[in-house]
Amino acid sequence: MENFSEVLSIFLSVDNFIAIAAGVLIGVVVGAIPGLTATMAVALALPFTFSMEPVTAILLLVGIYKGGMYGGSITAILIRTPGSPASACTLLDGYPLAQQGHAKKALKAALYSSCVADVISNVALIFFAAYLAKIALNFGPPEYFWLICFSLTIIISISGDSIVKGLIAAGLGIIVSNIGLDAVYGSQRLTFDNYNLMDRISFVPLLIGLFAIPEIIEFYTSKVVPHVRSAVSGASLTLAECKRSLKSVIRGSLIGVIIGAIPGTGATAAAFISYSEAKRNSPNKHNFGKGEVEGVAAAEAGNNGVAGATLIPLLSLGIPGDVITAIILGAFMIHGLTPGPVLFQENLSLVYALFCGILLSSVVLLVVGNAAIRYFSLIADIPKAILLPIVLMFCVYGAYAVNNSTFDIGLMMVFGLLGFVFNRTGIAAAPFLIGFILGPMFEDNLRRTLLISKGDPLVFFRGPIAWFFIALTVASLLFAVRRYWKSRKVPATA
Amino acid sequence: MNRLIVKLTSVMTLAAAVTFPIPSVAASEWPADTVKLIVPYSPGGTTDIVSRKVADLLKEELGNVVVENRPGAGSTVATGQLARGGRDADHTILMASPGHAIGAAIYPGLRYDPVEDFRFIRNVISIPNVMVVPASSAYNSLAEFVEAARNGEVTFSSPGVGSSVHMSGELFKTMTGANMIHVPFRGSGEALPALLAGDVDVAFENMPTVLPHIKSGKLKALAVTTTKRSPFLPDVPTVAEAGSDFGLAGYKTSAWFGLITHKSMPDDAVLKLRTSVADVMAGESFKSFLPQLGAEPGEEDGEVFRTFVAEEVVKWDGVAQQANVKK
Known part of the structure; x- marks a missing residue:
């Protein structure tokens, strides 16, 4: 019990509580502003943590991370501008809900599922870290390859009405993702000798362009002004809706945990996989994409499930899974601590104090998120003629701010036009995004696998994890074919 | 407060x-x-x-x-x-x-x-780079590694084309004439697990990235890439020192x-x-x-x-x- 009191003595300090609250608050606000990402906020906060106690420092950074993960969904739902890449999936159902006057419902669904996913993710971190870390280490390039193959099958379920159009969008996304230097040889692809294109297209301008700009163009080109009901007076989340979404939230959280524990895949993929699984299993699958609460909940569960789990490889192996955890690793090292097995041997009390703080951060997220909803949902009441110019200003700022590059503003406009064309031709933008994200991962891991095996293709089938994802991929494809067949046999009557 | x-x-x-x-x-x-x-x-x-x-x-x-x-x-x-x-x-x-x-x-x-x-x-x-191999690797010294790499084929990882980690490996390859295949990842966070799991044979990673894993015994340090030994790994020779017989005498990154x-x-x-x-x-x-x-x-x-x-x-x-x- 001596350890227990030591843990409490490290954890129970006013500084820690302030750090968590401030971190989550900063995260939510920054996450909600397009172009200001949680990554930037964590990097900016890092130098100020140098003089703090180690636990306080890490909790501040973790708080920003978690707040940012949720904050991104607020603007995605309200103005179709995802504050962070991971919340792009949330807008698929969140924005239609807001347009129907249910912004509050969507925001609450996002918040509650984020918090549930956060708790599940934290519990996984605390109790199963060692086990999940072992899986992560067995995840080599061939296993990644199959995971990406499986992830690509979700294009089928997010394509909207036409799979062909979905595949066209995904193909275009893959082509755009090829712009830049080749990952193995460094040769130029589609860069036209422009140095701005050599580091690939940046994500944020693409995201803002694809989703936010078309809305603005639509508003000024269409003659009918859509009538939007007041969001604040709109109905809140009902118990029935919560119950209906619970299964998807738990499934999404678990997907988030697995994806989060594996370095390098990321919250965006987790959100889309969770969404697509929810859609496939839901009795309301036809309502997905048109404003389904369960869709919002599933997407947010997926991306927040990642947040706690990315700390698994960081704490147990010392491997950062993404940029934010890389900065957090930096914070550990600045304080003379080395994440990994040694940390658990030498600083166990500190690790458990950290866990206490991380658990608390989920509760803080609920409180801060609820307050944020109250104020942010007012945005939905602003007349579009006033709101959209402001949104456009944020879009331009956001596209610029990520790399401090004016070229990115031009890129955003180009993708805005593309998004507008997609809207008018009935092509869904989400498969484009999936192609853009997963295309390079698919290629990288295919080539890496063949490089490590020196060209021997048998390495693709080297172990149970590979077989597991092969099975999932095949099952997912068969399921899609069967559904297609069924829909052909029974002519649509509804 | x-x-x-x-x-x-x-x-x-x-x-x-x-x-x-x-x-x-x-x-x-x-x-x-x-x-x-x-x-x-x-x-x-x-x-x-x-x-x-x-x-x-x-x-x-x-x-x-x-x-x-x-x-x-x-x-x-x-x-x-x-x-x-x-x-x-x-x-x-x-x-x-x-x-x-x-x-x-x-x-x-x-x-x-x-x-x-x-x-x-x-x-x-x-910051020096360190030539590291997985703990399970058969190579216990730079000499053993170069012998094997000259007679067969080995792979080395890096966080990306053109990184100092990649180029340190390429420099090693040109100076020794070893058969080394470059396997690029995106960032050390992705490259490190592949090295720890033994999917790649060697890396010339930045010191802060691999030092904890050397200390915990998951990676073996064969050499450091600077001209002087690092105070953090005083027992590990420099590449130039350990590889003078293999044409590495002027090696420095x-x-x-x-x-x-x-x-x-x-x-x-x-x-x-x-x-x-x-x-x-x-x-x-x-x-x-x-x-x-x-x-x-x-x-x-x-x-x-x-x-x-x-x-x-x-x-x-x-x-x-x-x-x-x-x-």
Whole structure:
């Protein structure tokens, strides 16, 4: 019990509580502003943590991370501008809900599922870290390859009405993702000798362009002004809706945990996989994409499930899974601590104090998120003629701010036009995004696998994890074919 | 608690300062304005962490110093902008790293000369790379490794084409004539698990990335890439030392981080910067920061630093051509 009191003595300090609250608050606000990402906020906060106690420092950074993960969904739902890449999936159902006057419902669904996913993710971190870390280490390039193959099958379920159009969008996304230097040889692809294109297209301008700009163009080109009901007076989340979404939230959280524990895949993929699984299993699958609460909940569960789990490889192996955890690793090292097995041997009390703080951060997220909803949902009441110019200003700022590059503003406009064309031709933008994200991962891991095996293709089938994802991929494809067949046999009557 | 509030306020002030630089009153002595430290990479990387610490310490000497991240095309976008000069050029400094020299070797059509277009203040921090193999590896020494790699084929990982980790491996390959296949990842976070799991045979990773894993016994350090042994791994020989029989006698690479400015920077400003950086480097705060990164203070100052960078440019250009990394 001596350890227990030591843990409490490290954890129970006013500084820690302030750090968590401030971190989550900063995260939510920054996450909600397009172009200001949680990554930037964590990097900016890092130098100020140098003089703090180690636990306080890490909790501040973790708080920003978690707040940012949720904050991104607020603007995605309200103005179709995802504050962070991971919340792009949330807008698929969140924005239609807001347009129907249910912004509050969507925001609450996002918040509650984020918090549930956060708790599940934290519990996984605390109790199963060692086990999940072992899986992560067995995840080599061939296993990644199959995971990406499986992830690509979700294009089928997010394509909207036409799979062909979905595949066209995904193909275009893959082509755009090829712009830049080749990952193995460094040769130029589609860069036209422009140095701005050599580091690939940046994500944020693409995201803002694809989703936010078309809305603005639509508003000024269409003659009918859509009538939007007041969001604040709109109905809140009902118990029935919560119950209906619970299964998807738990499934999404678990997907988030697995994806989060594996370095390098990321919250965006987790959100889309969770969404697509929810859609496939839901009795309301036809309502997905048109404003389904369960869709919002599933997407947010997926991306927040990642947040706690990315700390698994960081704490147990010392491997950062993404940029934010890389900065957090930096914070550990600045304080003379080395994440990994040694940390658990030498600083166990500190690790458990950290866990206490991380658990608390989920509760803080609920409180801060609820307050944020109250104020942010007012945005939905602003007349579009006033709101959209402001949104456009944020879009331009956001596209610029990520790399401090004016070229990115031009890129955003180009993708805005593309998004507008997609809207008018009935092509869904989400498969484009999936192609853009997963295309390079698919290629990288295919080539890496063949490089490590020196060209021997048998390495693709080297172990149970590979077989597991092969099975999932095949099952997912068969399921899609069967559904297609069924829909052909029974002519649509509804 | 108050301390924390002060710190949080300063986070926000810094954020505001980055967005809206406040013009300060003109003074006779340089700097007359806020000094901008450009980081040519995204937030969160080693260059970023190092730069923010240095900027923080430089504030005592130079007044307000703000950090601005301007990533793109290796580090060549930000470096090109610095070379072009412009309005704030006399108050802008940039944290150059091996990417400054490697970028010049592998990115085509650069509109600047990596040596002639800049003034060189000082190399601030030097971090060795370490040649590491997984704990399960059959190789226990550099000699065993080279023998095997000459007779067969081995793979080496890196966080990306053109990184100092990649180029250190390519340099090793050209000097020894070993059959080494490069397996690029995206960032050390992805590259490290593949190394720990034994999916790749060797890597020439940055010291801070692999040091914890060497200490916990998951990786074996065969050699360090600098000319002197590292105080953090005193028992590990240098590549040049262990590989003198294999043509590695002149082998030398490191991740270095040094400050450069536009070539028009006036002499008094350069002098002020050099003395300020020297003061910072003599301080306790800087010295206690170094071990956390497995780093050592940079030695090259002024013209010596310029010569050092010029040599780096020539070296990496040669390696890039031999390794067929495209220009």
